[in-house]
Amino acid sequence: MTHIYNFSAGPAVLPKEVLAQAAAEMLDWHGSGMSVMEMSHRGPEFISIYKAAERDLRELLAVPDNYKILFLQGGGLSQNAIVPMNLVGHKPQPATIDFVHTGSWSGKSIKEAAKYATVNVAASSQAGGFNRVPPQSEWKLTPGAAYLHICTNETIDGVEFDFDHGSPQPLTGDCADTLLVADMSSHILSRQIDVSKYGLIFAGAQKNIGPAGVTIVIVREDLLGKALPVCPSAFDFKLVADNESMYNTPPTYGIYIAGLVFQWLKQQGGVAEMEKRAKAKAALLYGALDADDFYINRVAPENRSRMNVPFFLKDESKNEAFLAGAKARGLLQLKGHKSVGGMRASIYNAMPIEGVQALVDYLNEFAGR
Numbered sequence: 384m385t386h387i388y389n390f391s392a393g394p395a396v397l398p399k400e401v402l403a404q405a406a407a408e409m410l411d412w413h414g415s416g417m418s419v420m421e422m423s424h425r426g427p428e429f430i431s432i433y434k435a436a437e438r439d440l441r442e443l444l445a446v447p448d449n450y451k452i453l454f455l456q457g458g459g460l461s462q463n464a465i466v467p468m469n470l471v472g473h474k475p476q477p478a479t480i481d482f483v484h485t486g487s488w489s490g491k492s493i494k495e496a497a498k499y500a501t502v503n504v505a506a507s508s509q510a511g512g513f514n515r516v517p518p519q520s521e522w523k524l525t526p527g528a529a530y531l532h533i534c535t536n537e538t539i540d541g542v543e544f545d546f547d548h549g550s551p552q553p554l555t556g557d558c559a560d561t562l563l564v565a566d567m568s569s570h571i572l573s574r575q576i577d578v579s580k581y582g583l584i585f586a587g588a589q590k591n592i593g594p595a596g597v598t599i600v601i602v603r604e605d606l607l608g609k610a611l612p613v614c615p616s617a618f619d620f621k622l623v624a625d626n627e628s629m630y631n632t633p634p635t636y637g638i639y640i641a642g643l644v645f646q647w648l649k650q651q652g653g654v655a656e657m658e659k660r661a662k663a664k665a666a667l668l669y670g671a672l673d674a675d676d677f678y679i680n681r682v683a684p685e686n687r688s689r690m691n692v693p694f695f696l697k698d699e700s701k702n703e704a705f706l707a708g709a710k711a712r713g714l715l716q717l718k719g720h721k722s723v724g725g726m727r728a729s730i731y732n733a734m735p736i737e738g739v740q741a742l743v744d745y746l747n748e749f750a751g752r
């Protein structure tokens with residue numbers, strides 16, 4: 384196999400060092416004679432793996448002590464139901480949930496939440512084709528809402544909240560104490576965040592953390608214990624938290640790989656270093672896309688995602704030739720999401736800048752520059 388770079392949006396590239404370590408430990412983890420896959424989730428070996436993963440993630444994101452970190456099954460999408468079931472009980476029923484609609488994933492969250500609450504779309508960029516995050520001054524929030532849901536990086540539309548320039552700000556006025564809930568599935572650990580601004584953060588693992596099957600929830604402790612009666616016990620955050628994610632069997636092997644990724648991140652310099660690299664990689668790639676009008680990306684510059692970069696060829700009849708040429712050079716999984724077409728390059732933490740450079744070289748060559 385020639386050297387390849389994998390630009391998949393998810394499941395996505397993992398650090399080579401992590402895969403190599405997992406391979407070396409596959410049959411016999413640390414002299415235990417067992418594969419991690421074969422261990423009881425209640426045994427001392429797996430408990431040590433779990434505790435290290437939890438501790439390292441807490442350190443990487445500077446998660447305050449009054450927040451629980453849960454490792455669940457079900458994927459990011461399941462949280463669209465599980466989060467409302469756990470949080471709306473803090474308000475008289477039917478409660479309202481506010482949303483900012485910035486693309487496909489927040490759209491799915493809105494649809495699912497409507498089963499459990501009254502939904503208010505406080506702001507939407509749908510009319511413009513999801514090419515920006517509506518400015519916070521335009522959000523029409525509901526006083527007394529159970530919470531406000533945002534998707535801080537829209538994986539399909541390539542739209543990311545511009546935290547560097549103050550978004551999201553602390554909420555003000557009648558809505559000053561509205562809880563903020565964020566779906567960070569596709570950019571968690573790629574930029575520094577202030578966890579204390581959020582009531583709850585969730586992320587499916589298969590974009591920027593590890594294999595599919597692990598879902599991470601970071602939730603403020605005082606929000607536990609109000610799950611609706613219909614909430615499945617295995618997804619009642621209080622039960623899960625009280626049992627350190629072992630109320631039922633957690634996705635053990637996925638947690639082990641996620642833990643190796645957390646160790647790798649720490650060795651690389653942590654989230655601050657990942658943010659620095661993400662800025663450099665994104666600048667390189669958008670620079671090539673913007674060089675002339677051969678390629679098109681319509682997202683407002685301040686909201687361009689550093690993780691997921693969708694783009695179109697101006698002449699779409701060249702799409703197949705573009706993808707075939709990319710594949711021949713070992714640049715894989717560049718086809719855009721079926722709902723938007725075109726191309727998409729996902730450049731998560733595990734994508735080295737050499738991979739982005741290889742893509743940029745190809746973009747320039749294909750454009751005849």
Ligand SMILES: *Cc1c(COP(=O)(O)O)cnc(C)c1O
Pocket residue numbers: 393457458459460461488534536537538566567568569587590
């Ligand atoms: C991938 C993704 C999800 C859904 O993940 P599943 O694990 O497939 O349920 C949710 N939100 C965002 C932002 C995503 O990128």
